[in-house]
Amino acid sequence: MASDRTIRIGTRGSQLALAQASEVRARLMAAHQLPEEAFAIEVISTSGDRILDRPLSEVGGKGLFTKEIELALIEDRIDVAVHSSKDMATALPDGLEISAFLPREDVRDVFIGRAAPTIAELPKGAIVGTASLRRQAIVKRMRPDLEVVIFRGNVQTRLRKLDEGQADGTLLAMAGLNRMEMANVATEILAPEVFPPAPGQGAICIESRRGDETTKGLVAAIADRPTTVALLAERAFLAELDGSCRTPIAAHATVNGDGILVLHGMILKPDGSEMHETRREGVAEDAELIGRLAGRTVLEAAGPGFFDGWAS
Ligand SMILES: NCc1[nH]cc(CCC(=O)O)c1CC(=O)O
Numbered sequence: 001m002a003s004d005r006t007i008r009i010g011t012r013g014s015q016l017a018l019a020q021a022s023e024v025r026a027r028l029m030a031a032h033q034l035p036e037e038a039f040a041i042e043v044i045s046t047s048g049d050r051i052l053d054r055p056l057s058e059v060g061g062k063g064l065f066t067k068e069i070e071l072a073l074i075e076d077r078i079d080v081a082v083h084s085s086k087d088m089a090t091a092l093p094d095g096l097e098i099s100a101f102l103p104r105e106d107v108r109d110v111f112i113g114r115a116a117p118t119i120a121e122l123p124k125g126a127i128v129g130t131a132s133l134r135r136q137a138i139v140k141r142m143r144p145d146l147e148v149v150i151f152r153g154n155v156q157t158r159l160r161k162l163d164e165g166q167a168d169g170t171l172l173a174m175a176g177l178n179r180m181e182m183a184n185v186a187t188e189i190l191a192p193e194v195f196p197p198a199p200g201q202g203a204i205c206i207e208s209r210r211g212d213e214t215t216k217g218l219v220a221a222i223a224d225r226p227t228t229v230a231l232l233a234e235r236a237f238l239a240e241l242d243g244s245c246r247t248p249i250a251a252h253a254t255v256n257g258d259g260i261l262v263l264h265g266m267i268l269k270p271d272g273s274e275m276h277e278t279r280r281e282g283v284a285e286d287a288e289l290i291g292r293l294a295g296r297t298v299l300e301a302a303g304p305g306f307f308d309g310w311a312s
């Protein structure tokens with residue numbers, strides 16, 4: 001197949017991104033009996049890695065961690081781009097397509113507390129560091145007395161800020177901690193029913209060039225069907241809400257043993273003062289429709305003024 005050429009894998013340079021790129025390489029090696037030498041991991045710096053002093057919602061939101069990698073793909077400097085699905089916008093650049101979602105890691109968020117091990121036990125007025133509007137909104141809904149400060153940067157940077165005392169706790173994805181073998185830093189694992197994850201959380205996404213059938217064939221062997229179905233629903237929910245990083249949106253879909261997809265979707269105001277959620281299920285073939293209808297349900301419940309005022 002493609003064993004006569006080097007397969008160039010494009011990734012960000014953070015420890016988590018490199019772990020994800022290695023996982024993609026290992027899965028491709030196993031699926032096609034290829035040696036490690038058949039691959040080259042190309043590290044690409046993104047605007048999201050460079051702009052660290054502003055919340056994601058202010059610097060352009062989703063796409064910030066993918067743009068430069070997608071450009072490398074378009075310009076044929078890499079063959080596959082590896083992303084965290086939750087960092088991806090719903091619309092892809094012309095000429096690119098998603099060629100696989102890998103089996104999903106743990107979807108849950110975790111709390112890493114210094115002043116207390118759980119959110120409930122934090123002292124009144126304690127400070128939580130996060131750059132995610134979704135995490136901010138849900139944590140404020142649970143504990144309106146808490147203060148939220150911006151925590152940008154990769155996982156290591158955020159943990160360092162916590163150690164420096166810039167906050168009493170922070171929130172991270174279990175998936176990232178697992179991939180870096182750092183799960184032990186979590187002090188509370190948050191149930192997805194009450195603290196639903198970002199759409200796509202925990203799933204690695206592989207993007208390739210439209211028309212590059214060789215790469216697509218190679219990557220198809222490591223795609224995971226239940227993850228793909230869940231992500232179709234979650235991303236359709238996000239698309240219906242026209243979701244950018246400016247809106248706190250959570251979505252979690254699972255496929256049960258009978259092939260039934262269950263989607264839990266939620267939108268909130270950034271201060272947590274208002275929340276609308278819905279649950280919808282159906283056959284896996286209708287994943288996209290289920291996501292769209294769930295999106296419409298929460299939009300209607302929220303009413304026309306919901307996104308006004310704070311969304312700029
Ligand atoms: N926003 C950065 C980001 N993108 C994906 C993950 C975690 C890994 C994943 O969801 O697959 C993280 C770090 C975090 O939220 O803790």
